[in-house]
Amino acid sequence: MTVTAGEFDVDSAIGGEERDTTIAGRSPGQIARSRFRRDKVSMVCLAILVFFILLAIAAPILNAVGVIDPDSGHPDLVQGIGSMPTGHLGGVSSDHWLGVEPQTGRDLLSRVVVGLTSSFIIAASATFIAIFIGTVVGIISGFSGGWVDTGLGRFMDLVLAFPQLLMLLALSQPLKDRLTAMGVPDGNTVDFAYVIIVLGFFGWPYFARIIRGQVLSLREREFVEAARSLGAKGPRIWFTELLPNIWAPILVYMSLILPQYIAAEATLSFLGVGIRPPTPTLGSLLTDSVNYLLVDPMFFWAPGGLLVIIVLAFNLVGDGLRDALDPKSDRH
Structure with a gap:
């Protein structure tokens, strides 16, 4: 031998x-991938998410070539009191798989697909901002200690003390006016910027605390001491020694916070401070459908059901990642 x-x-x-x-x-990465692949539920949910993400990416192309048409109305498909869709299930047919909107007659499937793109753009951008700020602040706070850690900790407490929903409503118009004054085009662009900035800003302290706790357990490890003895300074240790060892909580938190932001965008649109018409999002579609819940349930369940599926799939994938990356987990 x-x-x-x-x-x-x-x-x-x-x-x-x-x-x-x-x-x-x-x-360890190969072991984690093997454990994750054995979780059938997480793999199915991952396939669902990949499909919807690819669909969201392809939506602008499909709209440009005419495969979907979210803006053209079909007055001949709505009639009667309230201009309700004709036919069963809100006008479901071979040409309109999810039916059409009341009053306008616009294709509901096209609106949902384009709305999915808008919601993913907002959620992904806000998640990136929250994770980037939270990672940097968490590493600096946990590694530096002393007055730096104390000061950053108090600042995190201050941000967390603000009632998030109230601040989102209160800051809506002032922040949009400020962004417009800074050169951000008015309309949908400033709406997107406002929602992304506010969600990202109020989301990073939670993640920063998670990263800080990880760094506290890593900063006294042998590889960090070895880097110090070789003359490595703070920034080099932060991003070449510590960052590669905290990718697991970053992945898990990303999979959990992204669906929260999709739901938060829907909530903001429902409250009237999100993306304004005519650009559709899942939240704005839900807002428009509330008044038709009893008479045209398909108008509500198409965006609402999709939102539930996406959020549930992300949460189950997050659970699978957490179990796959945790060597103490007994689910596999």
Whole structure:
């Protein structure tokens, strides 16, 4: 038997034939991927999310080539009191798979697909801002200690003390006016910027505290002490030694906060401070459908059901990632 680093070879004669069996070691990343792939529920949810993300990315292209048409109305498909869709289930047909909107007659499937793109843009951008700020602040706070840690900790407490929903409503018009004065085009652009900035700003302190706790447990490890002894300074240690060792909580938190922001965008649109018409989002579609819940339930359940599916899929994928990255988990 010959033993080498990371593997060992076994040479044996079985039945007159010589066999060479190599057993190779696996990295923590390979082990985590293997554990995640064994979670069937998480894999199915991941496939669902990949489909919807690709659909959201392709929506502008599909709109440009005419495959979907979220803006053209079909007056011939609505009639009667309130201009309700004709036919069953809100006008469901081979041309309109989810029916049409009341009053306007616009294709509901096209509106939902384009709304999915808008919601994903907002959620992904706000998630990136929250994770970026939270990671930087958490690393600096946990590694520096002393008055730096105390000061950043108190600032996090201050941000968390603000009632988020109330601040979102109160800051809506003043912040939009400020963004417009800074050169951000008025209309949908400033609406997108406002929602992304506010969600990202109020979301980073939670993640910063998670990263700070991870860094506190890592800063006294041997590899950090070795980097210090070789003359590495703060920024180099932060981003070359500590950051690669905290990617697991970053992935898990990202999978959990992104669906929260999708739901938050829907809430803001429902309250009238989100994205203004005519640009559709899942939230604005839900807002428009509330008055038709009993007479045209498809108008409500198309965006509402999609929102539930996406949020649930993200949460289940997040649970699967957490279990796959946790060596103490007994689910696999």
